[in-house]
Amino acid sequence: xxxxAKKNASGPATGNKSSFFRTLGRQWQLMLMSVPILLYVLxxxxxxxxxxxxxxxxxxxxxxxxxxxxxxxxxxxxxxxxSRPDFFQAIRNTLAMSVINLVFGTVSSIVLxxxxxxxxxxxxxxxxxxxxxxxxxxxxxxxxxxxxxIFASNGPVNALLMNLGLTKDPIFWLGEGKYFWWLVGxxxxxxxxxxxxxxxxxxxxxxxxxxxEAAQIDGAGRFNRILHVTLPGIRSTFVILLIMNIGHLLEAxxxxxxxxxxxxxxxxxxxxxxxxxxxxxxxxNIGVATAAGMxxxxxxxxxxxxxxxxxxxxxxxxxx
Numbered sequence: 532x533x534x535x536a537k538k539n540a541s542g543p544a545t546g547n548k549s550s551f552f553r554t555l556g557r558q559w560q561l562m563l564m565s566v567p568i569l570l571y572v573l574x575x576x577x578x579x580x581x582x583x584x585x586x587x588x589x590x591x592x593x594x595x596x597x598x599x600x601x602x603x604x605x606x607x608x609x610x611x612x613x614s615r616p617d618f619f620q621a622i623r624n625t626l627a628m629s630v631i632n633l634v635f636g637t638v639s640s641i642v643l644x645x646x647x648x649x650x651x652x653x654x655x656x657x658x659x660x661x662x663x664x665x666x667x668x669x670x671x672x673x674x675x676x677x678x679x680x681i682f683a684s685n686g687p688v689n690a691l692l693m694n695l696g697l698t699k700d701p702i703f704w705l706g707e708g709k710y711f712w713w714l715v716g717x718x719x720x721x722x723x724x725x726x727x728x729x730x731x732x733x734x735x736x737x738x739x740x741x742x743x744e745a746a747q748i749d750g751a752g753r754f755n756r757i758l759h760v761t762l763p764g765i766r767s768t769f770v771i772l773l774i775m776n777i778g779h780l781l782e783a784x785x786x787x788x789x790x791x792x793x794x795x796x797x798x799x800x801x802x803x804x805x806x807x808x809x810x811x812x813x814x815x816n817i818g819v820a821t822a823a824g825m826x827x828x829x830x831x832x833x834x835x836x837x838x839x840x841x842x843x844x845x846x847x848x849x850x851x
Contacts, residue, residue: 663725
């Protein structure tokens with residue numbers, strides 16, 4: 532191989548490295564500003580992964596644990612975990628509530644964003660935005676307390692239904708499991724719809740106004756302009772958010788299920804996070820609790836990569 536050929540063969544890699552270091556030197560202030568965030572991520576997101584080793588240890592014998600003896604048992608905790616009906620029940624509940632939250636949350640956020648985008652009165656628009664995103668800042672304890680009063684047997688929801696003649700007797704919303712998933716979905720939408728709408732409104736402001744003018748000249752009404760200009764304009768934002776949300780399908784929440792649930796609705800309210808809490812703190816089976824959390828994290832990574840790959844194959848914007 533000639534000298535020129537050798538230079539061409541090794542040139543791109545060396546050029547990329549030198550270009551990276553030149554960029555790093557020019558932007559050292561930005562790199563320095565990112566150090567605290569990098570340390571935070573490493574300390575609180577990656578360093579705790581060392582605890583995954585607990586999933587392969589035996590913590591059932593508390594006498595040995597007190598002596599500092601935790602024998603390695605391989606995949607025994609995972610085998611025990613996947614033989615438990617209550618764990619599969621927790622997976623079912625988590626997926627059901629996650630899908631309900633994803634569908635209701637996404638649709639309501641897009642609809643509200645489109646409606647606000649069509650409002651021409653700035654004062655009314657800002658008022659609606661403020662009212663809808665304020666619940667995001669409320670503590671989940673306050674939100675659940677409000678929901679318990681609203682959906683109580685003598686609460687306003689039952690009173691309204693009986694006054695309208697839709698029901699003769701009060702509905703036991705908080706004590707029947709068949710209502711629990713939908714209550715969680717309604718509460719989450721009320722709490723987060725305004726906050727999630729901000730992202731879509733920001734995406735709509737980036738749409739070229741000339742597209743609306745051209746569509747109007749072509750005779751498109753307001754609905755057609757929404758259908759053919761607004762919605763395609765926020766498609767990339769929708770896809771990115773959808774990929775991120777699919778990666779969190781096994782994170783239906785913890786606080787709302789733990790606070791709103793009861794012994795009557797345990798079969799519908801127990802999520803993977805509550806399962807981990809019960810086995811990790813109440814039953815002191817740290818190995819099984821860690822195995823359940825590890826399973827959730829691995830599945831989340833697989834779902835995220837799968838959704839990203841599918842979006843890439845369809846020609847949409849991706850995270851990676």
